[in-house]
Amino acid sequence: MDNIHDFYNKMEKGNIMLSFKGEVTSDLLTSILQIMESKMETLEEPPKIKKKVYNILVECLQNLYHHLDDDDFKTKINEKSALFMIRKVDGEYSIMTGNFIANENVELMEGRLDRINAMDKDELKMYYKEVLNNGEMSAKGGGGLGMIDIARKSGKKLEYKFDHIDDEYSFFSLNIKVAQ
Template sequence: MTSDLEIVIEIDENPIYEFSPTINEASIVASASEIERILKSNHVNPAKLQDIYEITIELMQNILNYSYGHSTSEDNKKQATGKISLSYWSKEDVYIISTTNLIALNTQDKIKSKIAEVAGLDNKALRKLTREKMRHRDDKHERGAGLGFIVMARKSSKPIEYNIKAIDEQVGNFTITLVI
């Protein structure tokens, strides 16, 4: 089983920032703010900073909303556990964001389908798909049209990589990795 959320920021395998809170709205805000501060101090250009910041939030909110075993606290706030890491590889000048969390295995086909939908699409096709998804939602007061993976694919410079490893018959570890 996973531990509490763990965030590691490293440069060429040398961590420059890490902590392990339980993921909830407050820890997402704190993590995002700290990541923004660190990237700005490292003079990351605004476009890359925006992509890293937004993907980090997207992945953390996915863990909060969809991971197996997520719960709601007494003050009606969601909380979950998972692991997230952000690394910088200087040779290629890319940032790699990876998260791992538990999923119910009966949701894996849906996850695979959503990632397969964006695989191999270029930015133009992804933008077109974004608009189609938004346009064809039936009820605008209902929850999402499944834009998360599309948005992530648009910001990632390489195809989304993922792995689902069963722990038992019902639960598995889901790891997803994006390169920016």
């Protein structure tokens, strides 16, 4: 029973506004967005911040949703599990996600993130337009724009990490800070 108090303290110290672990479904996505929208309303966040955070939340959650859509990413215990957290520290929002990724996709993902992180604001805008206009639309509609859009809206570098789990999987952690 002590664990519950530990969990609480950890989340309190970490300024966690909302966290979720499990399968990201369409309904869950809708609920999280509604909860965060009303929380930010209560906190009287400036419309600019509210919109940026909301937009990034949508992209992150839909990334997780589509990612988990794929049977390739079932974990060993056959659970399409992901972690999702929102923190607010010293007035700065950060959105954190964690999910399993097949080892064979790690390099590709890393390459995309590094490419995005190497770009400044104008380069990101150019890149976004290029992918929007020329990129192939995936069946799910994303077509690789999500991460570019997240980087543009956040105004900060994307922090990420891959933890090797076993021969098949790694755990992909992503931390997105929203510039004030």
